[in-house]
Amino acid sequence: MLKLRSNFNGFQRFNVVHGFRHLLLYSTSSSISVEGNPEFVNYLVESLGLPTQHALSTSTKLARVRQLRGAKNFSDFNFVDNADSVVKYLKKIGLEHSHIRKAVVSVPQILLCNVNRTLIPKTQAIEKLGISGSDFAEVVSVNPSIFVTTSNTNIVSAIKALREVTGSDLHVIAILKKLVDKRFVGNSKYLVANVALLRNYGIPDESIRKYLLRLPSALVRETEYLEDAMIRVEEKLGISRNSPQFLLGLHLLSSHNEKAIQSKRETYMSFGWTESDVAALFRKNPPCFGLSIATIKKKLGFLMNELGYEPNVLILQSCLLTYSLEKRTMLRHKVLLVLKEKGFIKMDYRLSSVLSCNEARFLERFVLPFKEVHQIYSKHTGLSLEALTQRSLEKISNPV
Numbered sequence: 001m002l003k004l005r006s007n008f009n010g011f012q013r014f015n016v017v018h019g020f021r022h023l024l025l026y027s028t029s030s031s032i033s034v035e036g037n038p039e040f041v042n043y044l045v046e047s048l049g050l051p052t053q054h055a056l057s058t059s060t061k062l063a064r065v066r067q068l069r070g071a072k073n074f075s076d077f078n079f080v081d082n083a084d085s086v087v088k089y090l091k092k093i094g095l096e097h098s099h100i101r102k103a104v105v106s107v108p109q110i111l112l113c114n115v116n117r118t119l120i121p122k123t124q125a126i127e128k129l130g131i132s133g134s135d136f137a138e139v140v141s142v143n144p145s146i147f148v149t150t151s152n153t154n155i156v157s158a159i160k161a162l163r164e165v166t167g168s169d170l171h172v173i174a175i176l177k178k179l180v181d182k183r184f185v186g187n188s189k190y191l192v193a194n195v196a197l198l199r200n201y202g203i204p205d206e207s208i209r210k211y212l213l214r215l216p217s218a219l220v221r222e223t224e225y226l227e228d229a230m231i232r233v234e235e236k237l238g239i240s241r242n243s244p245q246f247l248l249g250l251h252l253l254s255s256h257n258e259k260a261i262q263s264k265r266e267t268y269m270s271f272g273w274t275e276s277d278v279a280a281l282f283r284k285n286p287p288c289f290g291l292s293i294a295t296i297k298k299k300l301g302f303l304m305n306e307l308g309y310e311p312n313v314l315i316l317q318s319c320l321l322t323y324s325l326e327k328r329t330m331l332r333h334k335v336l337l338v339l340k341e342k343g344f345i346k347m348d349y350r351l352s353s354v355l356s357c358n359e360a361r362f363l364e365r366f367v368l369p370f371k372e373v374h375q376i377y378s379k380h381t382g383l384s385l386e387a388l389t390q391r392s393l394e395k396i397s398n399p400v
Helices: 002-007 010-033 038-048 052-068 079-092 097-106 108-112 115-127 133-142 152-166 169-176 182-186 188-200 205-214 223-235 246-255 258-269 275-284 293-306 311-316 325-341 351-356 359-367 371-381 385-397
Strands: none
Touching: 038 052, 038 079, 038 097, 052 079, 052 108, 079 097, 079 108, 079 115, 097 108, 097 133, 115 133, 115 152, 133 169, 152 169, 152 182, 152 188, 152 205, 169 205, 182 188, 188 205, 188 223, 205 246, 223 246, 258 275, 258 293, 275 311, 293 311, 293 325, 325 351, 325 359, 325 371, 359 371
16 A cells, blocks of 8 residues: 555646546546437438437437447538438438338337448348349338348348248248348358248248248258257147147247246245146247246236136137136226126127127227226227227238
């Protein structure tokens, strides 16, 4: 301690203070460099229709991205000119103004892309594979990350692999509309081998296609890892490879570690479920173990403690555990209770049947004809009766 004091002479004190001041100056200049560029913020508001606060945060975020990429002189980069060139290019390839705005909100980094070095080459590479025109524009409008997260070589390889295993450009386009993350594109080399493995296990091609369309990143793990998971689905979860639930069990084991799954087993058992009950639910509906522990507790608390469902019934009607508790189960149950109390319905509807109705059908049958429940439904959904009616008509005329 004495030595430290004796060495802390005036010259050193000056250096420390100078260094501290330098740090402050550096920090200040850094913070200034990533503040929202007023001209750029104005462009985002006037040209793309972003709210001012959102435009400000987008401007700041993009400046930070530039900084993290090692850009030292921000004055060398004109955010407005670059963004405008990107917007014009996106319009040129067929994107509507609303789609461009949505793309920028979703992936603002797209405004930093160089049109000539990034956007055009990537567009050309994908178009050479036959995905062009309105199809390509639709992919970009839904999934603009395709421009910023992948190299040309990787995305081409991924598209070729998808085409090989699905045999359909429509399926390829449907998958590309989903989030094409770096893991999927970078590991697409595993896709063909993994699909071959599933086929060798006797999984039908149609099941594989549906699985791939729903969870495209699930089949780009290392083949050895996937094979080990498939073995564990049969041995630990007790789900036969011939079961329609096999691939859902595979996804569960691929996306959750054993400790997490065991914790969820214990959560069900804390509500009085037996080991055999839990095993039966695994075989019937694996996604029930993909829910968070907090969600499982809330759903079991309502279904078992308030409505009186027993484990054997919940196993048979396991869909009750997968619907949104607040947005669907509790709301529809409340509507049915009011209708029954008022004498509008006399029969006891099975809750699982009512929950399985799409929204348009539920509105048409249980809400719109009865003004007594309009306020309940409107308050919960935040929609007026007119909006509910319009939504119902739209969904009936345009069924999914």
